[in-house]
Amino acid sequence: MKIKVKPSLVAAPMAFFYKALTKTLRFEVEGLENLIEIMDRKEPVMLALWHNELFALTSYGMTKGFPYVTMASDSRDGQIITETLERLGFKVARGSSTRGGVKAMLGMTRLMKREGCIGIITVDGPKGPRHKVKQGILAIAQKTDSLIIPMRGYVENPMVFKKSWDHFEVAKPFSRCKVFMDKPFKVTDQKLSPEILESEASKIEAAMYNLGNGF
Numbered sequence: 001m002k003i004k005v006k007p008s009l010v011a012a013p014m015a016f017f018y019k020a021l022t023k024t025l026r027f028e029v030e031g032l033e034n035l036i037e038i039m040d041r042k043e044p045v046m047l048a049l050w051h052n053e054l055f056a057l058t059s060y061g062m063t064k065g066f067p068y069v070t071m072a073s074d075s076r077d078g079q080i081i082t083e084t085l086e087r088l089g090f091k092v093a094r095g096s097s098t099r100g101g102v103k104a105m106l107g108m109t110r111l112m113k114r115e116g117c118i119g120i121i122t123v124d125g126p127k128g129p130r131h132k133v134k135q136g137i138l139a140i141a142q143k144t145d146s147l148i149i150p151m152r153g154y155v156e157n158p159m160v161f162k163k164s165w166d167h168f169e170v171a172k173p174f175s176r177c178k179v180f181m182d183k184p185f186k187v188t189d190q191k192l193s194p195e196i197l198e199s200e201a202s203k204i205e206a207a208m209y210n211l212g213n214g215f
Contacts, residue, residue: 007076011083018088022059024173029060030212031181034149035118038184039066044112044146045184046119048204049153050131052166054122056153056177061120062088069093069117071104073126091117105140112144119146123204128165133205135197138187147184150207154178154214180212 038045049057061068069091072078082092091111095104111117119140123133141148156176158169171177185204190196 007079007083010080011087014080014084015087018059018084019062021171021173022062024175025056025059025171026174026176027060027063027179028176029179029181031149031183034181034183038147038149039118042116044116044119044144046112046121046137046141046144046146046148047151047181048121048123048133048137048148048208049151050166050208051122051125051128052130052164052168053153053155054125055168055170056155056158057151057179058085058088058090059171060153060177060179061090065089067091067115067117068120069108069111069115070120071095071108074103090120091115105136109140109143112140112146119144123208124166130166131205131208133201133208135192135201137204138192138197138200141187142189142192147186148204149184150182150204150211152180152208152211154180154212156215176215178212178215182207182211 035045070085071093072081074094078094082094085092093104093107093111108119112119121137123137124131137148154177155169155171158171161168185207187200188196
């Protein structure tokens with residue numbers, strides 16, 4: 001018999017330790033002005049991240065206190081992630097590319113339009129392939145008329161979960177983290193045919209690969 005633990009009983013300590021660890025991290029940031037300028041103009045914007053860099057970049061985002069919205073799956077694990085992120089100050093649209101993806105995309109679009117949230121998408125998530133841009137961000141960006149800022153996070157000597165599909169990285173206490181934000185990318189106004197989607201995704205992918213440098 002499986003013993004089901006309430007998500008809140010897991011999310012609360014996770015959020016507590018996440019906040020505590022974040023306070024010890026030292027961030028070195030380049031390109032924040034690219035985001036600030038868009039926010040000052042009150043234009044909609046999305047941040048494109050790799051899934052394996054999510055830990056450090058979420059930590060950095062939490063320190064800025066901007067209004068963010070991201071997605072989590074409709075699964076039980078997704079509920080834990082949702083409740084954890086909400087405790088960190090993020091809004092969450094439920095669903096993913098494998099479960100309820102359309103619902104999540106509509107939820108994110110609604111929050112971006114209605115509340116001026118910054119959309120955050122792990123563009124190769126939730127299950128890969130690793131560092132291969134999927135096309136959901138393009139549909140949301142075109143629907144909300146949003147600019148996309150590719151974003152990278154490099155952690156000094158991270159813990160790497162090599163058995164995970166993305167080699168997920170977790171920062172150790174008191175680590176240095178380099179954060180890079182690229183110049184904004186505008187999705188084409190053309191109808192997003194399969195060919196256009198592939199072309200636009202490849203542009204974001206190239207920008208991600210060329211952005212910043214590690215330790």
